[in-house]
Amino acid sequence: MNGSTLHKTAADCAEELPGAQLEHPFGDDWEVFKVRGKVFMLMTEVPGRPVVILKADPGEAHALREQYRHISPGYHMNKKHWITLEAGEGVDKELVQELVTDSYRLVVARLPKAQQPVDPHTYGAGRQAAS
Known part of the structure; x- marks a missing residue:
């Protein structure tokens, strides 16, 4: 997957999530x-390389960094709770969709119940089985 495809795939997935909104607070x-109002994904370029920055469970974030050379600690974010995804070999549409959905679910789970647009424990649970 190349960089422009990475951004398009991540954005397409995020836009389908209930209650998700795109903003440009940093330009x-x-x-x-x-x-x-809570961030679950950021996209930008770091020296000319498109990246997607996502929230991740700390244990899973470490495992992802070990497994994929295109996943690193969160760029300008808490390195324990965020990851940076770059395009490259082994990064495919399914991985991008899974990471975006997981980031969204982690953020939704921390919202007060009355503000949760979906049940984070069940949303997307059948997604991988259907793939």
């Missing part, structure tokens, strides 16, 4: 996706 170079 046109940053696309920030939020749910109920």
Whole structure:
């Protein structure tokens, strides 16, 4: 997967998530996706390389960094709770969709129940089985 495909795939997935909104609080170079005002995905370029920055469970984030050379600690974010995804070998549409959905679910789970647009424990649960 190349960089422009990475951004398009991530954005397409994020736009389908209930309550997700795109904002540009840091200028046109940053696309920030939020749910109920909380960030779950950022997209930009770091020296000419398109990247997607996502929230991840700390244990899973470490495992992902070990497994994929195109996943690194979150760029300008808490390195324990965020990852940076770059395009490259082994990065495919399914991985991008899974990471975006997982980031969204982690953020939704921290919202008060009344503000949750979906049940984060069941949303997307059948997604991988259907793939």
